[in-house]
């Protein structure tokens with residue numbers, strides 16, 4: 051099992067979240083899990099934990115150890131292995147220099163994660179769930195509108211209204227008859243929750 055950490059930022063808000071995944075699991079079955087909430091954007095700020103929980107330290111220590119294990123495994127062990135194997139002095143010197151660079155990089159990573167894990171919101175996996183849902187909602191609605199219905203999207207795209215966990219997605223569509231619009235809204239209410247998607251037709255007077 052090889053755990054990887056990827057820094058993710060959606061195109062639907064400014065939050066930054068580290069997620070972990072296991073690269074020994076095949077792509078389709080792979081599950082991405084929340085690892086650390088790095089930054090919370092102003093839209094989701096009200097949902098963030100403001101004070102350290104009682105178990106903050108133990109959870110932080112566990113996760114930090116995890117990060118260090120990952121970089122250790124990834125960088126240091128491999129270089130040490132190479133240094134031990136090589137028979138050429140010049141090559142060994144080069145590898146040793148590389149090893150110093152890796153150690154310095156690892157120190158930077160460690161410092162960065164120390165800062166990330168000092169924040170009370172670092173364990174806020176609910177923020178990841180909400181941000182991910184919004185991002186997927188936008189992508190799914192767009193796939194539906196463009197690929198299944200061939201609806202004309204206005205060049206301004208979409209916007210979200212509201213904040214926290216109460217954001218409504220407003221796709222901008224050039225025109226759509228009211229009956230079609232009502233039908234779509236009913237479908238979206240069923241798939242994404244009531245009132246979570248409301249289409250805006252940007253050219254007035256087209257509701258024939």
Ligand SMILES: [Zn+2]
Nearest residue numbers: 063065091094
């Ligand atoms: Zn956000």
